[in-house]
Amino acid sequence: MNDRLVLHGIGVSAGTASGPVAVVTPAVGIDEFEPASVDADADGRRVRDALDQVAASLRERAGHANSETSKAVLEATAALATDRGLIKGVDKELKKGTGVTKAIHDAVEVYATKLRGLGGYMAERVTDLYDIRDRATARVRNLPEPGVPDLTEPVVLVAHDLAPAETATLDPEMVRGIVTEAGGATSHTAILAAQLGIPAAVQVKGIAEALASAENVELAIDGGVGEVIVAPTASDVAELKERSRRRAAALAGSSGEGATRDGHKVKLLANIGTADDAAKAATYDLEGSGLFRTEFLFLDRDAAPSIEEQTATYTSVLESFGTRRVVVRTLDAGADKPLSFADLGPEENPALGRRGLRLSQAREDLIDAQLIALAQASAAAPAADLWVMAPMVSTVEETTWFADKARAHGLKRVGVMVETPAAAIRAKQLLSLVDFASIGTNDLSQYTMAADRMEGELAHLLSPWQPAVLSMVRATCRGGEATGKPVGVCGEAGGDPLMALVLVGLGVTSLSMAPGKVNAVRAALRLHDLDTCRQMANYAEDAQTATDARNAVLNMADPVLRDLL
Structure with a gap:
């Protein structure tokens, strides 16, 4: 059966690519079975330890960033992980008896609402904040952090959204393209993808559903027009390669x-x-x-x-x-x-x-x-x-x-x-x-x-x-x-x-x-x-x-x- 499907989003980084799909590990979310907090001080220390670990991990990534811009993004995100306002928000939720992971999520959402209200650069940081939330939640639950999986072959990376902290450390040799369901044309992630020369499309609605029932599927992407082909045919891939060849000739x-x-x-x-x-x-x-x-x-x-x-x-x-x-x-x-x-x-x-x-x-x-x-x-x-x-x-x-x-x-x-x-x-x-x-x-x-x-x-x-x-x-x-x-x-x-x-x-x-x-x-x-x-x-x-x-x-x-x- 041919599962070929053409989806359209917003092209944010020109170029064409095809390859197997690698899905960014999703966030684990709130622990639905967690007990209420009965020791806010002890639970607060657990959260602070998790946030400190997230910050340390991001700083380590910054040390291996491929540009000063990427380094600055990672260091800014690390600083956000230990922001006193965020920690105070978590403590406030814990003192109400809220469970640990829900306290993290609720506190982050309050903070995110404030950042959205500020608009501009600070609104762009909501994606960073959610990335911190998801990493801290995973550490508290002793589960794998969300993010790009270990790559053993060149892939097209698919995510609901991709945090700048992830984009900043991608290897263009291993990531042929990026496809996200969310994101905007002027987001940090879009700009970083263009700087890295990785074809990328955002706001590709339906990509998650298209991949949900498929195994070992390939994607083809045209980051100039935002076109994404699920399970491309041989002629689709050939056309993309020919388009890349013509592009190289036009640029020569x-x-x-x-x-x-x-x-x-x-x-x-x-x-x-x-x-x-x-x-x-x-x-x-x-x-x-x-x-x-x-x-x-x-x-x-x-x-x-x-x-x-x-x-x-x-x-x-x-x-x-x-x-x-x-x-x-x-x-x-x-x-x-x-x-x-x-x-x-x-x-x-x-x-x-x-x-x-x-x-x-x-x-x-x-x-x-x-x-x-x-x-x-x-x-x-x-x-x-x-x-x-x-x-x-x-x-x-x-x-x-x-x-x-x-x-x-x-x-x-x-x-x-x-x-x-x-x-x-x-x-x-x-x-x-x-x-x-x-x-x-x-x-x-x-x-x-x-x-x-x-x-x-x-x-x-x-x-x-x-x-x-x-x-x-x-x-x-x-x-x-x-x-x-x-x-x-x-x-x-x-x-x-x-x-x-x-x-x-x-x-x-x-x-x-x-x-x-x-x-x-x-x-x-x-x-x-x-x-x-x-x-x-x-x-x-x-x-x-x-x-x-x-x-x-x-x-x-x-x-x-x-x-x-």
């Missing part, structure tokens, strides 16, 4: 500056988060970094990093790229990424609260120290092309405040992030005050569509193909054209070869993405002239739906482009 000549077929220049840049990321990205054939996220220096610390520490990090990043452009985003923290040393108090709706530049205005000491460090790094690397931009800017007043402050510290290239509809609509006014703008498509989609980017069920609303989001991009680019200022994109949309054509057609002058995506985007641009890109942009923005927009552009594209997706 991709090198040098980014430009359309008729020579219209588009800078192709890398998104980075650490000095180690910079060193690795600088080895790629690209034109610099369009987004250096500096918050990794600040998060999960009891005190802000010193000016000296920041200067050393920024100097290292600038030196890695030599004379190539480096766009630094100042601290993007606050309500949705709270800092223990910069707590501005509770807010009714933190996701719309004092984050990014708003935090900097409340804590000028933090932004001043960062700007001093950036100026010192620029002086230490005089050949560097340093650009500095502020996140979460909405008004002319905010733009003026940041521009004046940055220039007072001697920084020459000053810009703003466009992440809100307010900034997009008023781009001409904002850009008249600064040197450039960079569109963060992830947040711009979230705020335009009023849809939480961490809510998997709303993923369709968060597509950059939404015509309303494209209209926001066009409005920003019109502001750039009116003022003669460049407008880049540093959100995940910039790494999609098909979307890149639309963005260029709308007027975007640079695209920043995961380094591994640059070749495909460069090849896509060289297949099309600027007029075609503009036509694509018009069709996409005028479309009725996001699906219609993408289909219209795909139909206009050179057929070779399909092999790059």
Whole structure:
């Protein structure tokens, strides 16, 4: 009997693969037969011991992580395992007589609800928190921890969701692809999979049911379009291999500056988060970094990093790229990424609260120290092309405040992030005050569509193909054209070869993405002239739906482009 089944999700890491299935060991869950707690102190010690063991295990993994980004994710998760607020929550449940494993689950759920309410980066950490819950529960019950099984052959990994702690330590030689039922396009797991070059699809509904009654089944995956084939035929596997071959052929000549077929220049840049990321990205054939996220220096610390520490990090990043452009985003923290040393108090709706530049205005000491460090790094690397931009800017007043402050510290290239509809609509006014703008498509989609980017069920609303989001991009680019200022994109949309054509057609002058995506985007641009890109942009923005927009552009594209997706 042929059990072949085609499922569709969201492609988050391009590439094709096939192989036998390896299912991530599921969580053991609450012990339904456990007694009530009659000694809260003793049970509390058991839980703390389990959490300490989980933290130690995660730190050990961090020591073997394959990048600084992966290491940072693992260390942050380890710190979350021993968070005092979580432990207090468990103690509170135990004192009510709740059984040990249920106390862990209930306390974590209270904490998770708070993190979801914060939105942004903290909402992304709910997956980490559940991973800690499941590992601690397994240790308390003396059962195997959930996670990736020992692999003896290359596989396609399947999970309900995959914690960043698991993704960060995967071996691309042994994991050919990743398929999850949950997750989002901009989650840590999706980003890490792309960095590792592992084809991945998330939100693949029905994969668990499809595998439940099957044994020794194989999967085939196309991580570009999110297609997953259960029990693929020989022709399916052959088609995927042929698609990979065609993709390699299409990429073979991709090198040098980014430009359309008729020579219209588009800078192709890398998104980075650490000095180690910079060193690795600088080895790629690209034109610099369009987004250096500096918050990794600040998060999960009891005190802000010193000016000296920041200067050393920024100097290292600038030196890695030599004379190539480096766009630094100042601290993007606050309500949705709270800092223990910069707590501005509770807010009714933190996701719309004092984050990014708003935090900097409340804590000028933090932004001043960062700007001093950036100026010192620029002086230490005089050949560097340093650009500095502020996140979460909405008004002319905010733009003026940041521009004046940055220039007072001697920084020459000053810009703003466009992440809100307010900034997009008023781009001409904002850009008249600064040197450039960079569109963060992830947040711009979230705020335009009023849809939480961490809510998997709303993923369709968060597509950059939404015509309303494209209209926001066009409005920003019109502001750039009116003022003669460049407008880049540093959100995940910039790494999609098909979307890149639309963005260029709308007027975007640079695209920043995961380094591994640059070749495909460069090849896509060289297949099309600027007029075609503009036509694509018009069709996409005028479309009725996001699906219609993408289909219209795909139909206009050179057929070779399909092999790059």
